[in-house]
Amino acid sequence: MSSDTVIRAEGLGKKYIIGHQSADRPNTFRDAISQNVRNFLRGAGEMARGKAIVAGDELEEFWALKDVNFEIKRGEVVGIIGRNGAGKSTLLKVLSRITEPSDGRVEIKGRVASLLEVGTGFHPELSGRENIFLNGAILGMTRAEIARKFDEIVDFSGVEKFLDTPVKRYSSGMYVRLAFAVAAHLEPEILVVDEVLAVGDAEFQKKCLGKMQDVAGQGRTVLFVSHNMGAIKSLCKAGILMKHGAVAHTGEIQGVLDAYSKQLARSSTTTGNMDNLHVERLVVDFNGVPKIQIDLGGLTVPAGTYEVRAFLTAVSGTAVGIGSVGGFGSKGLEISQNQRNVGLVLEMPNLAHDIYLVTIEVLDVQTHKVVSRLNLDEIDFAPPPLAGENHALDASWGLGFNRLPLSLELRD
Secondary structure: OOOOEEEEEEEEEEEEEEEEOOOOOOOOHHHHHHHHHHHHHHHHHHHHOOOOOOOOOEEEEEEEEEEEEEEEEOOOEEEEEOOOOOOHHHHHHHHOOOOOOOEEEEEEOOOEEEEOOOOOOOOOOOEHHHHHHHHHHHOOOOHHHHHHHHHHHHHHHOOHHHOOOEHHHOOHHHHHHHHHHHHHHOOOOEEEEEOHHHOOOHHHHHHHHHHHHHHHHOOOEEEEEOOOHHHHHHHOOEEEEEEOOEEEEEEEHHHHHHHHHHHHEOOOOOOOOOOOOEEEEEEEEOOOOOEEEEEEEOOOOOOEEEEEEEEEEEOOOOEEEEEEEOOOOOOOEEEOOOOOEEEEEEEOOOOOEEEEEEEEEEEEOOOOEEEEEEEEEEEEEOOOOOOOOOOOOEHHHOOOOEEOOEEEEEEO
16 A cells, blocks of 8 residues: 555455345244244254354345445545445445455554444443543543643534533534544544534534544545535545445546436436437535536427426425426427527425435427426435524425426527
């Protein structure tokens, strides 16, 4: 491993064994006892012959990571992105030495501090003060070194009034603020952060991004997992795109984000010869009014008058809103035959955090028929908290139906 490489993964794999209920699950207490006796006798015989004991339920191998290869240089800020279940969190757990890989190897130079899901890293029965010193000791720091950083940690976290309270009584926001402060201030060579922006208010999120930039500016390395593409783009220079447990794309962050956008988009069945419509680029933008920016290519409709619609649906199937250009009482949109590319901006103000589906339709105003349709696969919409709020609402409380602002730019 070269002198400026701090992390190298080669053929990295992580396997889990998943149990499934067998088809012959007992229906009565008597059947259960009989089956347990049979399993015990069978297991004893298999153990005597040196075989693995598998009794009752069926087992399945699941590879959360498969043949993962990459290198990360000292001082890089790397965004790790991908859909839910892509293997992002498992990768961070392997890099943080929380779990061992099943295959391959990973080389790490330097001390690693990690902030993974809320609830890890702290002992719930200990106070905030005690957990600060405990985490520092785990990182290999002396008590004197931790004491020098103590006031900075407390000031950053904002939990000074509750330092001597067991952390099990902290809110999730207090917990993650203290956990991030500890991880970022105890001078690790490598800082690993998983979705810290999902908890906490907007002010704290800004502090987190600023602190991660400071850590990187000191020549340290940051690995950052988030569904907030705006934060990833502003903070990271390089990226890793995960898909089904494997590395789908690596490189400069814009290229990785573009690859992720294409991964999110898929074409549906269209009519006639209109099957070339496809997504060139998709960006979820939280600067100002939250919006989805979609660049489409392959528009092959004849010259005429059309309406372009964008339907927004929650992953649960609930209709959320519709945007239209050329509809809602207007005279339609004139499209010439040489126009092949379309830029759409669908504003999504005041929408909750959820998974959304977007369907784009091109409707012939004269015949009232849909001539082209494109479905965009699941879009994880994770807006920052509203001003003054402590957290972003999710969509579990239900949704209304809205008319959403939609703008369009035709290009040759």
